Amino acid sequence: xxxxxxxxxxxxxxxxxxxxxxxxxxxxxxxxxxxxxxxxxxxxxxxxxxxxxxxxxxxxxxxxxxxxxxxxxxxxxxxxxxxxxxxxxxxxxxxxxxxxxxxxxxxxxxxxxxxxxxxxxxxxxxxxxxxxxxxxxxxxxxxxxxxxxxxxxxxxxxxxxxxxxxxxxxxxxxxxxxxxxxxxxxxxxxxxxxxxxxxxxxxxxxxxxxxxxxxxxxxxxxxxxxxxxxxxxxxxxxxxxxxxxxxxxxxxxxxxxxxxxxxxxxxxxxxxxxxxxxxxxxxxxxxxxxxxxxxxxxxxxxxxxxxxx
Amino acid sequence: xxxxxxxxxxxxxxxxxxxxxxxxxxxxxxxxxxxxxxxxxxxxxxxxxxxxxxxxxxxxxxxxxxxxxxxxxxxxxxxxxxxxxxxxxxxxxxxxxxxxxxxxxxxxxxxxxxxxxxxxxxxxxxxxxxxxxxxxxxxxxxxxxxxxxxxxxxxxxxxxxxxxxxxxxxxxxxxxxxxxxxxxxxxxxxxxxxxxxxxxxxxxxxxxxxxxxxxxxxxxxxxxxxxxxxxxxxxxxxxxxxxxxxxxxxxxxxxxxxxxxxxxxxxxxxxxxxxxxxxxxx
Numbered sequence: 001x002x003x004x005x006x007x008x009x010x011x012x013x014x015x016x017x018x019x020x021x022x023x024x025x026x027x028x029x030x031x032x033x034x035x036x037x038x039x040x041x042x043x044x045x046x047x048x049x050x051x052x053x054x055x056x057x058x059x060x061x062x063x064x065x066x067x068x069x070x071x072x073x074x075x076x077x078x079x080x081x082x083x084x085x086x087x088x089x090x091x092x093x094x095x096x097x098x099x100x101x102x103x104x105x106x107x108x109x110x111x112x113x114x115x116x117x118x119x120x121x122x123x124x125x126x127x128x129x130x131x132x133x134x135x136x137x138x139x140x141x142x143x144x145x146x147x148x149x150x151x152x153x154x155x156x157x158x159x160x161x162x163x164x165x166x167x168x169x170x171x172x173x174x175x176x177x178x179x180x181x182x183x184x185x186x187x188x189x190x191x192x193x194x195x196x197x198x199x200x201x202x203x204x205x206x207x208x209x210x211x212x213x214x215x216x217x218x219x220x221x222x223x224x225x226x227x228x229x230x231x232x233x234x235x236x237x238x239x240x241x242x243x244x245x246x247x248x249x250x251x252x253x254x255x256x257x258x259x260x261x262x263x264x265x266x267x268x269x270x271x272x273x274x275x276x277x278x279x280x281x282x283x284x285x286x287x288x289x290x291x292x293x294x295x296x297x298x299x300x301x302x303x304x305x306x307x308x309x
Numbered sequence: 310x311x312x313x314x315x316x317x318x319x320x321x322x323x324x325x326x327x328x329x330x331x332x333x334x335x336x337x338x339x340x341x342x343x344x345x346x347x348x349x350x351x352x353x354x355x356x357x358x359x360x361x362x363x364x365x366x367x368x369x370x371x372x373x374x375x376x377x378x379x380x381x382x383x384x385x386x387x388x389x390x391x392x393x394x395x396x397x398x399x400x401x402x403x404x405x406x407x408x409x410x411x412x413x414x415x416x417x418x419x420x421x422x423x424x425x426x427x428x429x430x431x432x433x434x435x436x437x438x439x440x441x442x443x444x445x446x447x448x449x450x451x452x453x454x455x456x457x458x459x460x461x462x463x464x465x466x467x468x469x470x471x472x473x474x475x476x477x478x479x480x481x482x483x484x485x486x487x488x489x490x491x492x493x494x495x496x497x498x499x500x501x502x503x504x505x506x507x508x509x510x511x512x513x514x515x516x517x518x519x520x521x522x523x524x525x526x527x528x529x530x531x532x533x534x535x536x537x538x539x540x541x542x543x544x545x546x547x548x549x550x551x552x553x554x555x556x557x558x559x560x561x562x563x564x565x566x567x568x569x570x571x572x573x574x575x576x577x578x579x580x581x582x583x584x585x586x587x588x589x590x591x
Contacts, residue, residue, distance in 0.1 A: 035413065036425035037412055038412065039412065040431060041418065041421050042424075043455060045422050051431050056429070263457025264457075268414065299429075301431065
């Protein structure tokens with residue numbers, strides 16, 4: 001070894017190391033310039049994509065989102081809070097961890113403007129009334145252990161999916177809880193739920209990767225199951241179309257019974273974990289992206305219909 | 310030295326220009342596709358068949374391993390080739406790590422309507438021209454792409470791990486045995502890697518940088534292990550000379566796996582990790 005150090009070999013080796021280190025650095029720096037970081041590929045070419053908000057805008061990592069009257073309500077899972085966003089400069093927190101909420105998951109708003117949301121860590125159904133006062137409507141003590149999907153039934157009942165008990169519960173506005181779909185229906189994780197305009201209830205199960213359809217006569221169907229590259233995360237119904245996000249495969253789908261499942265967009269890189277979804281009156285689609293829950297990195301992306309020439 | 314330094318240091322600022330040149334070259338080379346059904350099927354073969362992709366490179370390696378006028382010459386070649394095999398492992402780890410860190414979809418994906426992040430904003434990406442090869446596999450995968458079916462591996466094309474890996478082997482063979490190395494290098498450039506640009510799997514920049522990483526790691530390890538690792542590598546080389554039949558059999562197994570880009574080894578390693586996790590968790 002000492003002989004080696006004394007020889008010119010070491011100088012030559014060091015020089016080659018320096019060249020190599022410089023080369024690698026340049027590759028890495030050059031690579032940084034090439035790095036697109038995140039991508040949205042639009043298979044439905046009538047849309048354009050834009051970022052409307054990030055974790056620098058007063059929220060962290062939203063999951064469920066809801067557009068109502070020019071405001072975006074968000075269950076900020078990463079921040080353990082419930083917020084309302086008007087624009088990048090105006091984000092208000094309506095409820096936070098001081099109330100006992102931990103990981104807000106999904107939300108609905110009734111006709112009176114009362115908001116109800118779920119929490120898969122704290123459990124229960126939480127309410128923010130039309131005066132924007134938050135409270136726990138029904139908690140773990142009433143059997144709501146890990147609440148996921150939430151929907152408002154046509155008769156005003158709040159339906160809540162529980163991922164640990166594999167059931168869907170019905171919660172009245174006074175906080176009474178009863179079983180709506182028991183374990184015998186076989187839904188493993190009712191992650192998201194929404195009614196269509198015919199009174200059918202769609203249920204997304206992202207553990208078994210099945211989209212269920214419950215007809216008003218309480219018969220459960222499986223319109224989408226056993227499909228490669230399909231794991232429904234959040235579902236949203238608007239103007240005859242069921243929109244489905246898939247965070248496992250980074251996709252946004254549209255579904256109509258007569259047309260089947262179609263991919264609208266594919267998300268990659270930082271934008272792959274597409275989670276919540278809602279639409280506004282113009283048909284623009286808002287999506288929450290959970291880039292990194294631990295690091296509290298998230299995006300709100302909007303897909304707008306392009307003006308046709 | 311100063312010229313080289315200034316050139317290397319300006320690479321990051323020149324990335325855009327490099328990309329433009331690379332895209333231009335890519336579109337020119339991909340322009341060969343979609344014209345002849347026979348040509349496109351032949352071009353797709355190295356992508357689908359390990360035999361076409363790498364068997365010749367493996368044969369060249371074996372030739373270089375066994376050829377030599379005397380024991381000293383054979384020992385010199387085997388030393389280079391053993392270090393080449395070690396280098397190939399480092400290269401695959403480096404290129405795979407980089408391609409998983411740097412998000413850059415394959416050129417054929419960039420032919421679609423895509424938006425990418427610049428800072429915190431989504432910007433519409435320049436769409437690359439893409440002539441779809443006429444063979445069944447490429448037609449099928451392009452149709453799948455238009456339906457939004459993208460596999461994860463297609464989202465990290467920079468740098469090319471194929472380029473890094475096979476260029477390492479080819480240059481290693483060239484250092485050991487000129488005649489076999491020229492054949493291996495020719496095959497690597499024009500068949501293994503050329504087909505990847507023609508079919509839209511990689512841009513020339515992916516290939517050049519992947520190759521650069523491969524050659525860089527190979528040369529450094531030749532110097533480092535060749536000098537520092539004498540106590541380890543020389544006894545192994547001597548053992549292969551004394552046990553020619555056994556060592557050739559082992560090299561056959563190693564090469565069999567190497568031409569498959571260590572995919573089976575990675576599968577075995579994954580199973581081993583899964584078993585270890587299973588045992589630890591009970």
